[in-house]
Amino acid sequence: MVEKAQLSSHLYHPKYWLLWLGVAMMRLTQVLPLPLQMKIGAAIGRIAMKFARKRVNTAKRNLQLCFPDMSEAEQQTLLRENFEQTGKAIFDTINGWWWSDEKIQQHMTIKGQEHVEQTLNSGQGVILYAVHCLPLEMGARIFGQFQPGVGVYRPHNNAVMEYLQVKGRLRSNKALVPKRDLRQMVRSLRAPNVIWYTADQDFGRSSATFIPFFAVQEAATITGATTLARLGKAKVLPFFVERNSTDTGYNIEIQAPLEDFPGENEIEDAKRGNRIIEEIICRNKGQYMWLHRRFKTRPKPEDPSLYK
Template sequence: MSAPPPKTAPTGLPRFQRAWLAPRHWGSWIVAGLAWLLYRAPRRWRDRLAATATPLVQRHARRQRRIAEINLGLCFPEMPAAERDALIDAHFALAVRITLDYGLLWFGRGEEILAAVRSHGEEHIAAAQARGQRVIVLVAHALALDMGICAFGVSYRALGPYKALENPVIDWLIARARTRFRGTVFEREEGIRPVVRGFRDGQILVYLADEDLGPQSAVFVPFFAEPKATLTTLGRLSRLGKAVVIPAVTRWNAADGVYDCYYYRPLADFPSGDDALDACTMNAAVEALIRPDPAQYMWTLRLFKTRPPGQRKLYKNLLEKRD
């Protein structure tokens, strides 16, 4: 009796399941079809649709808005309430507009993706590779995260962790977008073995560090003005692979109708060998990616879900009262 096929392809892409064609998944395929139509439509149509849809999305995203209010209040306590509210409005408008471009990632050609995502600072990657160094690209949860990752995977042999979504069809489409060209993905539960293999194979690791994944392997260090449970993994991976860490962020440029992906100088004196100090350095680098345009960051993440001992939970009863 032959063994069942593996659940993922060699790239890490979940294998397509015929069960996903069942009627209960038709709504997801309709979304995919609409994404294809929007990909083929002129950009101005997506701009207009985003402007129309944003107020509707905001009315149905009260919980996410409250999370953003909490996060911004902690990270920027000096920010006036009116400025914070305007920033959140801009955040939702950007989120809707960027979502309407996912058809490009799911169905577009490599050259189309590269034309839509302008890269700045790639010389930092080239210089590290010319020195024979391995590279880790440190990215933040920007709204345009997938635009940068997919464009990077067109040009480079990239490797990155992937968190499966509850919707298997959308999960497959997003994972496929990241692996259609030269990228591969792996689930976080696989640990560091895929990273070790990738380093040996000359791949560049794309690393997301700003999500709260619980207290395990984490230390509490500042993120803006608030202590945050921060993973210490990046320093260890950098040390393991003797790799430089290059911060990067992708932002939507409404004036030019394209995305700009910025790569910055490698982190200096990193890793230091001190987990807490390295976590501080990493958080400071992520802060520097966010500050030029805070509205483009994913403030609806529960960034401070894990609390220091004795401190109250921040995201309970989100819609019952305001702090």
């Protein structure tokens, strides 16, 4: 478990100087009004759309696979919006890592925190069942304003970025746990604590079951939520975060604990989880991370790729 960002002298090696310069420039933008940040972010997203063709093709294909009944014009509109929202996410991270608590509180609304409090007061841990939506960094920072939790994360390969993400994510939360450290997750839940958990990406064949996700009938899906809830004696609460429609703040909503979860069959639990993920995504399709190759793992190794 990581409870503190470690700033060591080797992070100031000349090979990192250009990165530190970029970080300094990014930090300067935190003083800009939020609506102006979002306009700049949208412009960055439109520019990226012209050059990041591989990512464009991935997002476009995901929309085709998930929403086959959506017209081509509708898919193109959603694709353009998604890239604009992706550009805005740069500032979500900047704000989430460096805004003060006071400024965070000026730009947030929270609904459903009573569900978290009641669950913890009953002696049970909380699994926030989230998705990889673009404002997720800000969602965690906002949540920590009333109930600091434990984040599940992937350590960054770059030492400076690892330091920055740990320091930023611990601004209003307790600790971070590497995503493969199941034992520490269970310990955190039994404390009891709150952890964030996402099951909406493709983590490979070794840990997957193949079940429906939107219109794709065999999408690689992990069943870890069942294991965590059972071993951690925890409740699962769906978690939603979005930028509001005027780009002046962020909204989060925590729903009531799922009834009869975990169930008797982890596959059925995973199917139920995918339906919840679909509902969360459909609340704001444009702010979901469609750039990820969600369906890269096929049921059989010899099955053709869905991205060719």
